[in-house]
């Protein structure tokens with residue numbers, strides 16, 4: 568019996584239950600995603616949210632996110648995105664955060680010999696992200712201490728170039744430092760990110776660096792300028808079985824709402 572991990576990302580909820588993000592009712596679609604997961608019979612052993620839990624960063628919105636994730640609270644792990652307030656996230660999810668120290672919202676858990684680490688890439692007040700030497704040192708120390716069979720990293724911002732100009736301008740700034748770590752540590756097999764609201768896969772060292780659709784608003788995977796697309800919401804499933812690690816994106820069957828383009 569392997570381990571199943573569910574990744575959700577970029578929820579962008581508002582305190583107003585009917586709040587709309589560029590034409591997309593984000594709370595409605597998050598409910599649809601959670602219903603789809605439930606109906607699929609996945610029954611994940613762990614659930615990771617890789618940031619942008621809220622769009623308005625209000626305490627009431629974090630409370631609403633927590634309420635929707637109640638079925639998974641005993642196995643939930645979260646890291647912030649650029650659309651998150653660290654203090655608000657920590658206040659709403661004190662039991663889902665812990666690891667690298669009080670200044671960042673990170674997590675660490677083990678599953679069948681695999682080590683899963685959540686990194687906090689937020690630069691407060693800015694859209695791009697940064698990992699920083701301190702967190703990279705924490706990753707190295709965790710691997711040295713726990714000697715896992717494999718490692719999965721979770722973070723909001725993407726540490727690779729996508730060849731999508733507007734998204735490449737707001738990724739991880741110190742991506743070279745992470746890529747160096749991936750080249751030197753083959754036990755890191757997967758890096759799961761959000762932020763770009765579409766699916767992509769890149770290879771660095773022994774790791775697949777992957778992004779995931781949002782549970783709400785979808786971005787174009789090719790346009791060099793901001794463009795939203797009418798694609799269904801989605802989520803990522805990671806399956807661990809011994810030394811094997813497989814992952815895939817699941818999209819909901821229907822596009823229920825068309826986005827409105829930015830002006």
Ligand SMILES: [Fe+2]
Pocket residue numbers: 577579619648650762763764
């Ligand atoms: Fe986002």
